[in-house]
Amino acid sequence: MPADRLKVDVEGRPLELSNLDKVLYPAAGFTKGEVIDYYTRISPVLLPHLADRPVTRIRFPNGVDDKSFFEKNKPAATPDWVRVETLPAPGSTKGRETIDYVVADDLPTLVWLANLAALELHTPQWKVGEHPDMMVVDLDPGPPAGLAECCPVAVLMRDRLADDGIDSYPKTSGKKGMQLCCPIAGNQSADDVSAYARRIAQELEKEHPKLIVSKMARNLRPGKVFIDWSQNNAAKTTVAPYSLRAQRAPSVSTPLTWDEVEAGARGRKPAVRQFTSAEVLDRVEEYGDLLAPLLDGGPELPAR
Known part of the structure; x- marks a missing residue:
């Protein structure tokens, strides 16, 4: 050999x-x-x-x-x-x-x-042979906005989803943005999930037009956070929690606490940032799996 x-x-x-x-x-x-x-x-x-x-x-x-x-x-x-x-x-x-x-x-x-x-x-947001059991809201900052600008948008999205009884759990993308993962019942189509996510994104854009954009056009994104509701399309995938990313350092798509995100929204330290593989292993030792609730199922999304 x-x-x-x-x-x-x-x-x-x-x-x-x-x-x-x-x-x-x-x-x-x-x-x-x-x-x-x-x-x-x-x-x-x-x-x-x-x-x-x-x-x-x-x-x-x-x-x-x-x-x-x-x-x-x-x-x-x-x-x-x-x-x-x-x-x-x-x-x-x-x-x-x-x-x-x-x-x-x-x-x-x-x-x-x-x-x-x-x-x-x-x-994908679905398991083999099943409907989506998770909704993902991808927060994609348009330069010069970055991860810091994602934090207040994440809090706004969390609070709006909570009004509908939907829990959300944040993680970094491992690159420049953030994602909110929401456990759902798994009895609705990907089209239904996308439509709901789009409606909420449009609501938040209307309320916070200087901070949020929900339209796909890239020329609208600079300095704002694009809420990408289309991640829930049946043909799309999202980076898995704890996956490595192809950056200069071995960064990881890292689960976050809401305390961290809220501190980031207020501009306080320790600021939310991308974490390396060694740091993520330490975080799991400290926090366990912050996304474990995703494995327990969730509620049905409200009708349109």
């Missing part, structure tokens, strides 16, 4: 890891071995959020400074123990009717994906 390959057993599954010393985050000197270590250590809180959801991967074989590619279909030489679900492919750019999706339900599959340099893991 080549010196750069290592045979391991992960929960009874044989894996051959390769190029563990390969640097995937050059600015931070963060290697593929460290990526695998992070995903292994974060797996107790990450795997429940991946369970039963087809996972789209963004792979960076030569690191974040080089080319990447989206991968929905199962890769070549997928082990026979990896769960694969053949599902309709709405909006496929390649004209496919179905895609053989990987479902990362267990640690061996997660380690296998990390070994393929699948740094980013994205999932």
Whole structure:
């Protein structure tokens, strides 16, 4: 066996890891071995959020400074123990009717994906064979607005959703913005969820036009926070909680407390920011899984 390959057993599954010393985050000197270590250590809180959801991967074989590619279909030489679900492919750019999706339900599959340099893991708002059980509100700041400007918008959105009995849980995107995740009943279509999210976004834009925009046009976004309600489209995915992101440092889509977001909305420290993988492991040690309530289901959305 080549010196750069290592045979391991992960929960009874044989894996051959390769190029563990390969640097995937050059600015931070963060290697593929460290990526695998992070995903292994974060797996107790990450795997429940991946369970039963087809996972789209963004792979960076030569690191974040080089080319990447989206991968929905199962890769070549997928082990026979990896769960694969053949599902309709709405909006496929390649004209496919179905895609053989990987479902990362267990640690061996997660380690296998990390070994393929699948740094980013994205999932839809629905589980295999079911309607959406989560609504996502993506807060996308238009420069020069940033994460700080997302905080007051997040609080406004939280309070408005609470009026309808909808709980929301914040996380960073791991890049420039923030997302609110809302557990819902799972008996309404993606179109219904998108329509509701759009209506609330439009209400808030009308009330706070200098802060919020709900329209897709990019020329309207500078200096404002775009509330992207369209993330709830059945064909779209959102970065999974605790997933790495392809930034200079190994940043992570990180669950936040509402105390942190409210402090950010008031401009107080400690300000909300993007967190690295090491910091996220420490946060999980301190807080546990702040997004655990997403796993317990939620209410039906109000009718239009």
